[in-house]
Amino acid sequence: MRLGSYLPILDWGRRYNRQSLTSDLVAAVIVTIMLIPQSLAYALLAGLPPEVGLYASILPLIAYAIFGTSSALAVGPVAVISLMTASAVGKLAMEGTADYASAAIILALISGAMLTLMGLLRLGFLANFLSHPVISGFITASGLIIAMSQLGGLLGISTEGHALPGLLASIWENLSSINIYTLLIGGLALGLLLWIRLDLKNWLTRFGVPKSIATIIVRAGPVLVVFLTMALSVAFDLGSKGVALVGDVPQGLPMLSLPSFNLDTVQQLLMPALIISIVGFVESISVAQTLAAKRRERIEPNQELIGLGMSNIAAGIGGGYPVTGGFARSVVNFDAGAATPAAGAFTAIGIAGATLLLTPFLAVLPKATLAATIVLAVLTLVDFSVLKRAWAYSKADFAAVAITLVGTLLFGVEVGIALGVAASILIFLYRSSKPHAAVVGQVPGTEHFRNIKRHKVEIVPDILSLRIDESLYFANARYLEDLVTGLATENPGLKDVVLMCSAVNFIDMSALESLEAVEHRLRDLGIRLHLSEVKGPVMDKLAGTEFLEHLSGQVHLSQHGAIRSILAQRDLVPSGSGDCQDRVLEATTRQ
Structure with missing residues (x-):
């Protein structure tokens, strides 16, 4: 220097x-x-x-x-x-x-x-x-x-x-x-x-x-x-x-x-x-x-x-x-x-x-x-x-x-x-211990996913898309675990859960253990767990663990790609198709 x-x-x-x-x-x-x-x-x-x-x-x-x-x-x-x-x-x-x-x-x-x-x-x-x-x-x-x-x-x-x-x-x-x-x-x-x-x-x-x-x-x-x-x-x-x-x-x-x-x-x-x-x-x-x-x-x-x-x-x-x-x-x-x-x-x-x-x-x-x-x-x-x-x-x-x-x-x-x-530290811990999370759906005619309570969106009833708006660490790990499990039990016909991780900048050891617990609970309910839009540094950390090996679902590049891939696996969307919006609507109709 x-x-x-x-x-x-x-x-x-x-x-x-x-x-x-x-x-x-x-x-x-x-x-x-x-x-x-x-x-x-x-x-x-x-x-x-x-x-x-x-x-x-x-x-x-x-x-x-x-x-x-x-x-x-x-x-x-x-x-x-x-x-x-x-x-x-x-x-x-x-x-x-x-x-x-x-x-x-x-x-x-x-x-x-x-x-x-x-x-x-x-x-x-x-x-x-x-x-x-x-x-x-x-x-x-x-x-x-x-x-x-x-x-x-x-x-x-x-x-x-x-x-x-x-x-x-x-x-x-x-x-x-x-x-x-x-x-x-x-x-x-x-x-x-x-x-x-x-x-x-x-x-x-x-x-x-x-x-x-x-x-x-x-x-x-x-x-x-x-x-x-x-x-x-x-x-x-x-x-x-x-x-x-x-x-x-x-x-x-x-x-x-x-x-x-x-x-x-x-x-x-x-x-x-x-x-x-x-x-x-x-x-x-x-x-x-x-x-x-x-x-x-x-x-x-x-x-x-x-x-x-x-x-x-x-x-x-x-x-x-x-x-x-x-x-x-x-x-x-x-x-x-x-x-x-x-x-x-x-x-x-x-x-x-x-x-x-x-x-x-x-x-x-x-x-x-x-x-x-x-x-x-x-x-x-x-x-x-x-x-x-x-x-x-x-x-x-x-x-x-x-x-x-x-x-x-x-x-x-x-x-x-x-x-x-x-007081500042306690307030931060309190806020982050209950991270904002939103069930999201696809905005018609786009590949964007937004909060279903704020926007007119379309969803697949047996796929839960949940956006997590906070990094995951010891203070909020149990909250996430209870949130996902609670939403899953409230929807008896649920087949897939996709955690949209675009706002997650890191996942610590406690949060990783909670994700593993979520995976086990969803598997017992016959539900697959997927991740989407995982950032590179977070993915690097996950790649060094056994979590991805035991993951019942997949890690997807985008939320839109996750929905398209899940529907394709069910033979509802042809593999490699472009915009899947019409097929999502079709899938919604079939439920």
């Missing part, structure tokens, strides 16, 4: 030119402006010092530029992964301690190692275990939990817990301690951010500001709110009035190092790291593929696993915490014209510059501003319409959404996602 398949930078780097450089630099400036307040806010959401969010936005972006395949994906801290980090690490150490920060770094390293290994082993399909309904329910619930957790920051009270009951209880207990100055500065920040997002662009356009300039101003809006609230903090000495401030932030870039590994800590973080890895990958690959489709680019899922894995390893080495591709910043990166993954590397340089130059000024930044930033960001994640759509389309999918949503709200993110995955 070419080295370029593992290092995509070798491919796009050869085609890099001045136009790409210009596009990437412009996109990097815009995304950097957006990332600074977000990174600070998400670090606090994860229970970490704000500068850790900046650290997690430097080396991961460079690593993804080397190993990633998306030209627009922007990797860094995101709300859901930050919440999951807080939930996982909070069980091992007290927030604000060195052990807490060390556990977050270890979590990033484990997640990175898992993702990289999954990519090397080409296990991208594992993400398919998280169905879209489960992801929708999980993200909606997570958005609500995140918004609720930041309510304390907007009110100036402390909140505890990573699920809705604990958060509501802590808010209720501390309502009497609301700080009016925090409420005012938080409300101002939230109102300004909301206005910037919803109406500022239209307002600027009405005053003749070009749309491109207006877009840049809107993107820079959160930074302007940060500077405004910092100015108010200094002017009114909000710190002395009980308003929580970010405080001293270490100036300079993080030291590259690895934490001391404790085996017990690693063992306790393995499962959370796996969940974070899969959720992060699903979120990231969805964004990457959506944006790539607009440019007719190709995303390689297994290489994306490696890219995200190396990004998380870089986050751990650089003193950060787990990261993934964020939807909002990736869309901004795309809209700003990012041409290659180099835009992420330039963004990393911008964040590094901010870490060196701006951190001394962050000490006076009210935490309520960052709480407002998080609340506004996660409100876009909340989508209750998925419940209505799922209910209208599929009650089973609705159950998966509801179980995930309620489970996450009540018990936290890890339990919620586990319940969602379990």
Whole structure:
């Protein structure tokens, strides 16, 4: 395999030119402006010092530029992964301690190692275990939990817990301690951010500001709110009035190092790291593929696993915490014209510059501003319409959404996602345990066979044509056995049963034993069993068993050919005849 398949930078780097450089630099400036307040806010959401969010936005972006395949994906801290980090690490150490920060770094390293290994082993399909309904329910619930957790920051009270009951209880207990100055500065920040997002662009356009300039101003809006609230903090000495401030932030870039590994800590973080890895990958690959489709680019899922894995390893080495591709910043990166993954590397340089130059000024930044930033960001994640759509389309999918949503709200993110995955698997097993099967007949004038309950078809009364619409395996083997036997006993004059296997992609050992049991039961009833339209791989498996040797009937290339062959053997249709429709009607008349 070419080295370029593992290092995509070798491919796009050869085609890099001045136009790409210009596009990437412009996109990097815009995304950097957006990332600074977000990174600070998400670090606090994860229970970490704000500068850790900046650290997690430097080396991961460079690593993804080397190993990633998306030209627009922007990797860094995101709300859901930050919440999951807080939930996982909070069980091992007290927030604000060195052990807490060390556990977050270890979590990033484990997640990175898992993702990289999954990519090397080409296990991208594992993400398919998280169905879209489960992801929708999980993200909606997570958005609500995140918004609720930041309510304390907007009110100036402390909140505890990573699920809705604990958060509501802590808010209720501390309502009497609301700080009016925090409420005012938080409300101002939230109102300004909301206005910037919803109406500022239209307002600027009405005053003749070009749309491109207006877009840049809107993107820079959160930074302007940060500077405004910092100015108010200094002017009114909000710190002395009980308003929580970010405080001293270490100036300079993080030291590259690895934490001391404790085996017990690693063992306790393995499962959370796996969940974070899969959720992060699903979120990231969805964004990457959506944006790539607009440019007719190709995303390689297994290489994306490696890219995200190396990004998380870089986050751990650089003193950060787990990261993934964020939807909002990736869309901004795309809209700003990012041409290659180099835009992420330039963004990393911008964040590094901010870490060196701006951190001394962050000490006076009210935490309520960052709480407002998080609340506004996660409100876009909340989508209750998925419940209505799922209910209208599929009650089973609705159950998966509801179980995930309620489970996450009540018990936290890890339990919620586990319940969602379990619900999806159980629903799949339930559905496939009772596969759809239809008695079919021949559409007049054609060689097509369709469900007798849906179409006007013609049948031979003593031939049962049964189409199986599911692969056969242990969960549905007994159902098929009972179905065929029941239909056979309900039709006393039955002479032949043809199983139409056009939708059967595999037959496992349990299903094979059930087919053998069906064969024996039908033989005892004087009925022959036939198969039709068996796919090549399935036929190869059957050919290696004794089932075909004992089969009372035959395996036919098509359902039409099966009916024609059976009637020919009864001397009702001349062997080798063409369309047998008239003779099927004749046979029907003779019964």
